[in-house]
Amino acid sequence: MTTFVDRVELHVAAGSGGHGCASVHREKFKPLGGPDGGNGGRGGDVTLVVDQSVTTLLDYHHSPHRKATSGRPGEGGNRSGKDGQDLVLPVPDGTVVQDLDGNVIADLVGHGTTYVAAEGGRGGLGNAALSSARRKAPGFALLGVPGGTQDIVLELKTVADVALVGYPSAGKSSLISVLSAAKPKIADYPFTTLVPNLGVVTAGSTVYTIADVPGLIPGASQGKGLGLEFLRHVERCEVLVHVLDTATLESDRDPVSDLDMIEEELKQYGGGLDRRPRMVVLNKIDVPDGKDLAEMVRPDLEARGYQVFAISAVAHTGLKELSFALAELVAASRAAKPQEEATRIVIRPKAVDDAGFTVVREDDGLYRVRGEKPERWIRQTDFSNDEAVGYLADRLSRLGVEAALMKAGASSGDGVAIGPEENAVVFDWEPTVLAGAEMLGRRGEDHRFEPPRPAAQRRRDKQAERDESDKEFDDFNPF
Template identity: 85%
Template sequence: MTTFVDRVELHVAAGSGGHGCASVHREKFKPLGGPDGGNGGRGGDVTLVVDQSVTTLLDYHHSPHRKATNGKPGEGGNRSGKDGQDLVLPVPDGTVVLDKQGNVLADLVGHGTSYVAAQGGRGGLGNAALASARRKAPGFALLGEPGDGGDIVLELKTVADVALVGYPSAGKSSLISVLSAAKPKIADYPFTTLVPNLGVVTAGSTVYTIADVPGLIPGASQGRGLGLEFLRHVERCSVLVHVLDTATLESDRDPVSDLDVIEAELREYGAGLENRPRLVVLNKVDIPDGQDLADLVRPDLEERGYRVFEVSAVAHKGLKELSFALAELVAESRAAKPQEEATRIVIRPKAVDDTGFTVTREEDGGEAVYRVRGEKPERWVRQTDFNNDEAVGYLADRLNRLGVEDELMKAGARAGDGVAIGPEDDAVVFDWEPTMSAGAEMLGRRGEDHRFEAPRPAAQRRRDRDAERDEAEQAYDDFKPF
């Protein structure tokens, strides 16, 4: 049964926002008390949070689909819907978040570090929030936005100061068991260690963590054996320790050739491993043949510039010197790292000519289609109930005020041309008809209810109506594209 997982594909979905409510206040002797529809609640987020008590991604291996709750719709009486509950997913320290293409989205290191993997949708506004001096009784409300969703990949890279690397059965697990309180599984056959083991070592005033990385073999950097599965656990380590077996029973191996093979794999893998400080441990010198071989190869290793330590995990020989040497390297590495700066807020103002949307001309079967892309237009489309004519008119007004109609004219759009708002796979397409500067004013001012206005004399109403008609006709002549 699998007990350790360090790479999973997770399917996350945030909650959708609740729809706004279109309602009119009614009570005895007040049949038209005004709009009182409440706003919809916000959808819940999906957030990854580093938790020190979590050491594996096993839970997400068994249950890869995670979804936050939706926001509740608004109600009459100015009652807003309840927000959806955020879904918090605990992950181990050192978890890297990637998209399906392998691009890094977040690197979560340090207890409490968080990343919003999927953001909940906004709740739709009710008609009470849409009311204004000009639109006193909106007969519509905005829809809630759908929450973000998609697939992400979680990879665990062990956070440790020292990594023990070497061939299978070189004695790495035995070494970490005597240097720290860790109790890994130990046996005399290759690939006993199938998961990284972590231990905490105290040497003088320095406390550091040490990781036992599963055995590497030739071709590990290309994925042979357990190579790529665990080479990434070495990436965060500050110091590398080559554990060489001086008592191997394989006739075609010796400590120097083992070192050359592992060094070649580290260089091939990259990630800056070739530049990490390192030292060499000649293990199993308690065996007579092991001590003889250690005496034979030590001069060659020291000639290459390595610091060499002869140890025996069984006889507890040379462990104190090794632990203090590692503490010295770890302290130097920590001192060399730049001091963490205080949190900075980076302000990136928009360009003065940034309209917030783009209009591009495309060809579809020989016919021109003008595609509108931008955060606001696409969000407004998602919030619109296209079964409500008044809501569609409100969308037209918003797009017009944003300047979409002017940009369509500049791009050469003519009446009847296709206009698509949104990406190709999820766009709203319609035939464009030029409107007035305030959005189809010839049809009357949308969202107004004259029953809420004080009565006017009949002559005044006729004069106002004639003036509005003349203004609309003049505006239409001014904005005709041909």
């Protein structure tokens, strides 16, 4: 049964915004109390958060589809809809977020680091919020914006100070079990360790973490023996420790050739692994032949510039010296790191000639409008409501879309699309769109809310209507 997963494909969807409400206040003796439709609630975000208590991506392997809740629609009586609940997904420290093409989107290192993977949609405005001195009783409301969606790949790279690397069965798991409180699986056959194990070591005043990386074999940098998955967990480690088996039963292996092979794989993998501080540990000197071999190869390794320690993880020989030497390397590596600068807020104002949208004429003669505002307004419009369509036309005109279309060469009857190809609204363009013009008065107005006319004015208006009707009858009557 799978208990550790370090790479998953995750499909996230934020909540959609709730629709606004179009309502008119009703009360006894107040038949036209004015608009009182509330706004829709905001959709919930999907956020990844680093949690130190999480060590695997197993939960997302079993449930790769995650969705936040949507906002509730607004109601009459100026009651706004409830916001959707944000969905917080805990991930291990060292999780890398990538798109499906392998491009890195975010690198989540450090407890509490967050990344919003999908943003919730805006709630639609109700007709109470849309009312103004010019638009006293809107008969429409804005729709909620759909929540964002994203397909991402989560890849875990172990965060540790020290990584133990070497052939399978070299004694890495035994070593981490005696240096720290980690309890990895230990057995006398290769590839006992299939997942990284982390332990915490205290040496004097220095506390550092150590990782037991599964065994590497020739060709690991090309993926042989799950080498790429194992090497991934070495990338973030600052110090590498070669654990060499001095008591191997394989006749074609020895500590020096094992070291050369691992070094070559680190170099082929890249990422600067071949330039990390490193030391060599000759393990299993409790075996007589192993001790003799360690004494034989030690001068050669020291001549190459390596700091060499001969130990026995089983007999607990040489462990104290090793732990303090590792602490010195870790402390030096930490001191050499550049200090992180305080977070700076960078303000990038828009260019003075940035209209917020673009108009492009495509090969088939279609004019496509792209921009955050026009595309959002399209999604918020109820096209079954003529007044809402007229309101959209007014907004686009004020933004300058109509002027930009005329400048691009569009003429009456040309096709215009707003939005991307897969989700666009296409219509035949008419300059100064008059959608909703069949309503009395200007768009968004209601003549019933005009102040009452004086009695004398009403009599004059009625007489004018009768005179106009008589004139039309006279013009029609041939006799």
